[in-house]
Amino acid sequence: MIRLILKIIYNFYMNRFVSDFFGSKYSKRVLISYITKPFRINSKSHTNSYEVVSAAKIFHDLGYQVDIMFYENASPNLEKYDVIYGFGDVFKKYFESGFTDKITIYYGAGMHIAHQNTATLNRVKSVYEKKHVWLGKSSRFVEKNWSHQTTLVDAIIALGDQECKKTYRRYYEGPIYSLPAPFYKTLDAIKVANARNSESKKASYGLGALVLFTKG
Template sequence: MICYIKSIIPTSFKVYLKRRLRFYRVKKNIFNGVNRRTALISYLYEPFIYSEETRHSSWIEVRQIALALNDLGFNVDVVDCRSDVMLNDKYDVMIGFGYFFRNNYKMARNNILYLNGGHPDFLERAEFKRIVEFNNRSQPHAKQKRKHEFVLSSDLGLTDNIILLGNEYTRKTYSSSLNIYTINAPAIISPHFSEIKKSKNCQRNYLWFGSSGAIHKGLDIVIDFFMVNKNLNLFIAGLSKDEEYLFNLDRDNIHNIGFINVNSPEFNDLITNVGYMIHPSCSEGMSTSVLTCMSHGVIPIITRECGVSLPEGLGYFLDSPSLKSLTKVIDEIKTESFESYLSRSEQLFEYSRLNFSQSNFNRTMTTLLENILDERNEQD
């Protein structure tokens, strides 16, 4: 009977069910350690199943957090932050966020909340404002796309220590009374990229490199600019299929190229031919799409809400996520020589590789965890 039931279940449903069931499991001792102390990460489960892949910078983060804990002498378990399983196990350390962290944080002696965005209330207000602005001037209307339930305002009181992916701008969206340590996000680095190579026309080509939540990330503002400035080209990468209906993409100078894998040769070709990336987001922790472009020499035009600090002369801040601010910045850079641009691109590449590498994230995370745990041990 069981064999018959299995035979009539579609393969696609079996795959879906298998993936969903992983949300309710804890992957135990991922490094097969023999340490006395134990740690649990509530974040992502899949990066430890598909160990040869990197689908998002968050996969880098969770792997490097695990390595840091392993280096500090912990056996490391991992669970998906979306899991609603209740465990009876006890841990020396738990780090992460989400449903699981919220429901199980008391099972660890030391709890560290890991945040990858601005304050949830700040984020909610910022996105709502952008959606209203878009709907007041556009048809069809958009709805709030991004989900914010993984981190609630009430979660901030669950622990004494918070590690925040972001810069000081991101930090200031939270109360100054919270004990928050900031850390730079890691960029995704293409294995096909080793040096800056730019086409002579790259300064006429701009990139929006995003994902789901296109209004949140300011794509409507970017498209409005290029609909008027037809002598410049816009390449849109990462726009989700279910949001395409929101935008008029039928323009000769606007190219919707879909999802592009940073680890592919196509990405290398893309960044050779674009000079700037535009990201007028209304709220981020530290935008890894910006960091990834910077780490390949693409000069950013961004809002401060992206959570990225820029060295003098190696990028541009918009006064606000608006068409007026974007027009002002692009008008300023139109006359720059190719030689000057190329020099800045190379400087940006060197700066970004130093500050947003996986190894830098690992070193900083290891130091933060060590300091937090040492301070807690002294208090005990």
């Protein structure tokens, strides 16, 4: 119970609204709807921290005052913003608000949600056909499709390759810009691969000797 209460308090603190992060006081304003934790603590637990902070810096460099909200929280007054960027409930609010003068940009980290959901449910079905048990809770199904943000926006930024981009084109006729997914380089991939190959060879030699011994 105590852990649950502490988790609620922690999430409440981390997900609070961030106002004018850079203290710029620019006249133009952008609202980023994403995650707010990276603006409170420096973390490399996930690349989404790098992604949202990079977006904020870009808008700041373009002369925008940057506000950030947690994507599931209640949206602020949208009248004061020139640009709405990111994903989440804020897009539905905007397109139902009656405003017409805001620039809207959806940021999609991966393929279209409809594509992802269909793929994961087909996998659930495949497992059922083989094992005769439904494991729907094990799937990564996204309940909120937020269709406003992938249909009505001015532009889409899709994090992925051209195949990823195609999943959005099925539902959207506007400009789509694909970006390669970032990563944190913590180890040298070539050194890791060479080390694994070396260990595999040693294991093979040891196994061979063991087989010869047991046969002999």
